[in-house]
Amino acid sequence: MNSGQLSHEQRWQGVKASEQVPIPSQMRAWVLGDPEELTLINKPVPVPGRSEALVRIDAVAICATDLEILEYGTPALIEGGPPFNKNFTPGHEYMGTIAALGPGVDEFEIGDRVTVEIHAGCGQCKRCRMGMYTSCHNYGLNYGDVDKGHRANGFTTNGGFAEYAINNINTMIRVPDTMSDEVATLVVTAGTSMYGLTELGGLVAGESVVVIGPGPIGLLAVAVSKALGASPVILVGTRDNRNEIGRKLGADYIINPKNEDPVARVKELTGKGADYVIDCAGNETTVNQSVHMTNRGGRICLAAFPKKPVNFDLGYMAVNNIYLYGIRGEGRSATHRAMAFMAEYRFDASLIHTHTFPMEELPTAIRYAKERIDDAIKVVVTNKPQQEK
Ligand SMILES: [Zn+2]
Ligand SMILES: [Zn+2]
Numbered sequence: 072m073n074s075g076q077l078s079h080e081q082r083w084q085g086v087k088a089s090e091q092v093p094i095p096s097q098m099r100a101w102v103l104g105d106p107e108e109l110t111l112i113n114k115p116v117p118v119p120g121r122s123e124a125l126v127r128i129d130a131v132a133i134c135a136t137d138l139e140i141l142e143y144g145t146p147a148l149i150e151g152g153p154p155f156n157k158n159f160t161p162g163h164e165y166m167g168t169i170a171a172l173g174p175g176v177d178e179f180e181i182g183d184r185v186t187v188e189i190h191a192g193c194g195q196c197k198r199c200r201m202g203m204y205t206s207c208h209n210y211g212l213n214y215g216d217v218d219k220g221h222r223a224n225g226f227t228t229n230g231g232f233a234e235y236a237i238n239n240i241n242t243m244i245r246v247p248d249t250m251s252d253e254v255a256t257l258v259v260t261a262g263t264s265m266y267g268l269t270e271l272g273g274l275v276a277g278e279s280v281v282v283i284g285p286g287p288i289g290l291l292a293v294a295v296s297k298a299l300g301a302s303p304v305i306l307v308g309t310r311d312n313r314n315e316i317g318r319k320l321g322a323d324y325i326i327n328p329k330n331e332d333p334v335a336r337v338k339e340l341t342g343k344g345a346d347y348v349i350d351c352a353g354n355e356t357t358v359n360q361s362v363h364m365t366n367r368g369g370r371i372c373l374a375a376f377p378k379k380p381v382n383f384d385l386g387y388m389a390v391n392n393i394y395l396y397g398i399r400g401e402g403r404s405a406t407h408r409a410m411a412f413m414a415e416y417r418f419d420a421s422l423i424h425t426h427t428f429p430m431e432e433l434p435t436a437i438r439y440a441k442e443r444i445d446d447a448i449k450v451v452v453t454n455k456p457q458q459e460k
Pocket of ligand 2: 196
């Protein structure tokens with residue numbers, strides 16, 4: 072069915088919206104043209120379907136993956152191909168306020184503040200049935216004859232660099248009143264770390280964890296590990312200012328590879344090597360360090376996507392019974408559980424939020440994130456009038 076042929080009333084039939092705050096028919100949204108070309112345009116406000124809500128976007132964090140999408144297209148996939156010149160709105164780490172509910176939705180109310188996880192799988196493939204909806208076998212199939220209902224907002228469907236976005240109810244998590252918009256955008260990042268550590272890794276309290284790379288996922292992996300009872304938690308990073316934030320988030324030890332050999336130091340601190348290593352850098356050096364600093368039977372989680380094939384010591388891995396696994400995103404509702412930690416302030420995620428810009432200044436915000444201007448870590452854009460920080 073082509074929604075363009077329906078009248079406004081027909082498109083919104085069965086949708087519940089507030090009478091006090093009418094929803095406009097058009098909104099401001101950034102769209103991707105050629106690589107790195109973002110334009111602010113007017114677009115129709117999308118209409119929520121069954122199991123969906125319309126979220127008025129309040130704040131969006133910029134992720135390293137957004138920068139990749141803008142430059143290379145991947146891992147975004149629109150209508151089976153690159154996302155360029157398809158009227159596609161990126162942005163996936165957002166939060167906002169529910170503005171309308173699709174037909175039959177009673178799990179949320181209009182006005183609820185929510186933060187979102189990215190993926191709503193198709194719900195019918197083998198992986199979705201296991202709760203691994205970020206690895207959906209129908210990934211990106213949401214158009215034409217192959218519409219399986221898959222959504223990964225900001226990757227395969229429109230995302231948050233706009234005034235409104237559609238979300239499946241499974242992807243929304245209520246935000247407590249005490250949590251700021253900016254911190255709420257970080258819950259999905261913590262959820263990604265949680266997924267790697269507990270859902271796929273099986274981490275239990277008292278095991279040792281090494282995190283390599285103090286980017287946002289790495290820093291929140293430190294925080295989540297500590298909150299889960301890992302001991303000790305060791306952070307490996309070359310940038311001292313970020314390492315210091317890692318210490319505040321719960322790292323018991325910091326190793327700067329500029330000053331000492333991380334493998335030797337981890338062995339010294341743990342005896343036989345770490346139970347878990349999370350590699351958030353993903354280059355040949357760190358992958359090999361991960362293999363050599365993991366103890367027999369330990370686990371390595373690859374949380375970064377190496378851009379090209381890497382050589383690593385596979386023999387050492389096999390003979391020492393080391394497990395290696397990748398994570399894609401934040402499956403098995405890990406984000407919902409990350410919110411439980413963050414709502415109780417088990418760690419102060421606001422330490423990694425460094426800058427806020429108005430939505431109209433998205434290109435400046437992206438430049439800050441990309442060039443790490445002024446020690447930027449997490450840069451957030453907001454649709455709300457700006458307050459003094
Ligand atoms: Zn992200
Ligand atoms: Zn699926």
